[in-house]
Amino acid sequence: MTTDNLLRPHAEQLFAAELDALAVADTGTRPPSWNLSPSAVVTYLIGGTLDDGTEITPKYIGPRRLMEIAVATLATDRALLLLGVPGTAKTWVSEHLAAAISGTSTLLVQGTAGTPEEAIRYGWNYARLISEGPSRDALVPSPVMTAMGEGRIARIEELTRIPSDVQDALITVLSEKTLPIPELAAEVQAAKGFSVIATANDRDRGVNDLSSALRRRFNTVVLPLPATAEEEVEIVTSRVAALGKSLELPELPTAAEEIRRVVTVFRELRSGVTEDGRAKVKQPSGTLSTAEAISVITHGIVMAAHFGDGTLRPADVAAGIHGAVVKDPSSDSVVWTEYLEGVVRDRTDWADFYRAARGALR
Ligand SMILES: Nc1ncnc2c1ncn2[C@@H]1O[C@H](COP(=O)(O)OP(=O)(O)OP(=O)(O)O)[C@@H](O)[C@H]1O
Numbered sequence: 208m209t210t211d212n213l214l215r216p217h218a219e220q221l222f223a224a225e226l227d228a229l230a231v232a233d234t235g236t237r238p239p240s241w242n243l244s245p246s247a248v249v250t251y252l253i254g255g256t257l258d259d260g261t262e263i264t265p266k267y268i269g270p271r272r273l274m275e276i277a278v279a280t281l282a283t284d285r286a287l288l289l290l291g292v293p294g295t296a297k298t299w300v301s302e303h304l305a306a307a308i309s310g311t312s313t314l315l316v317q318g319t320a321g322t323p324e325e326a327i328r329y330g331w332n333y334a335r336l337i338s339e340g341p342s343r344d345a346l347v348p349s350p351v352m353t354a355m356g357e358g359r360i361a362r363i364e365e366l367t368r369i370p371s372d373v374q375d376a377l378i379t380v381l382s383e384k385t386l387p388i389p390e391l392a393a394e395v396q397a398a399k400g401f402s403v404i405a406t407a408n409d410r411d412r413g414v415n416d417l418s419s420a421l422r423r424r425f426n427t428v429v430l431p432l433p434a435t436a437e438e439e440v441e442i443v444t445s446r447v448a449a450l451g452k453s454l455e456l457p458e459l460p461t462a463a464e465e466i467r468r469v470v471t472v473f474r475e476l477r478s479g480v481t482e483d484g485r486a487k488v489k490q491p492s493g494t495l496s497t498a499e500a501i502s503v504i505t506h507g508i509v510m511a512a513h514f515g516d517g518t519l520r521p522a523d524v525a526a527g528i529h530g531a532v533v534k535d536p537s538s539d540s541v542v543w544t545e546y547l548e549g550v551v552r553d554r555t556d557w558a559d560f561y562r563a564a565r566g567a568l569r
């Protein structure tokens with residue numbers, strides 16, 4: 208099967224060759240049902256070179272230790288909760304973990320305020336239910352139920368957005384490792400290898416806080432914002448390149464300077480202080496995540512290729528930055544203007560950017 212025409216192939220499709228090579232080279236002990244040993248899973252995430260010369264690209268750029276803790280958790284009987292501010296790669300890491308361990312990242316429940324219990328337990332095919340009565344064939348399993356039966360990883364996105372009573376359906380699953388089906392006087396017992404990776408956003412905390420009963424069933428790993436500007440530049444550069452390739456965007460001469468600038472602007476506004484530590488700046492209302500920096504640059508590349516001169520220029524990213532910073536038109540506009548006048552204007556090598564950003568205000 209070819210994935211060339213897919214807008215966004217799953218991790219297990221995109222990195223099938225890497226996963227195969229890792230499985231062949233893997234000499235570690237695999238937990239029951241795992242496709243790889245824990246150390247091979249970490250190599251898949253962090254990257255490296257195998258003995259046979261195969262390059263494993265880094266997926267997560269950040270502390271290796273965090274990935275080791277996350278993978279170790281999944282080898283125990285506890286589930287994994289990835290927590291962090293928006294854009295810290297929670298979803299990304301969860302997808303890659305599931306792909307590496309279970310060979311599929313698609314047993315996924317998207318948490319929303321409207322997620323029903325059926326999404327975690329099971330539902331019914333009503334036509335069959337009415338014509339045949341309750342039977343195993345009329346039952347529609349949830350991704351969690353499927354994962355339990357097959358001994359795989361189920362993913363739950365944005366767990367804290369799910370109403371509390373629906374969240375509680377997970378307690379039995381995670382503590383008893385079984386899902387009762389009272390209608391059939393039956394149950395699905397989890398096969399070895401089953402676990403859950405949930406993600407939750409720091410900013411959403413309090414929306415539907417996790418009950419302490421549920422929280423106790425998870426090991427929490429907090430994914431941090433990139434520690435240094437260099438690290439963040441590396442993340443943006445590698446993701447922009449990968450995205451550009453999959454979207455078949457025109458290739459532009461190196462965009463290093465603009466990437467560096469966007470990352471600097473984002474980090475300064477996020478932290479409330481300039482890079483040299485000299486000046487305080489006001490912080491905008493939204494989070495300026497690494498994910499947004501990635502999309503500002505990607506957008507800029509398309510602008511430059513189709514409407515510019517084929518080189519990524521300050522003008523190509525200025526509009527995107529403005530849109531990312533100014534989420535609340537009244538208060539954020541003031542923050543952005545102050546930053547431009549107070550910080551950007553004084554940087555001599557930023558003159559083009561200053562002019563372009565002033566232009567984008569009008
Ligand atoms: N440390 C990192 N290493 C590699 N990629 C990263 C890192 N931080 C962010 N990214 C990239 O940022 C993008 C967004 O990440 P993702 O969607 O996983 O964020 P999230 O934490 O789930 O955010 P949200 O809370 O908004 O759902 C991805 O393309 C991911 O590759």
Ligand SMILES: [Mg+2]
Nearest residue numbers: 297298299406
């Ligand atoms: Mg996410």
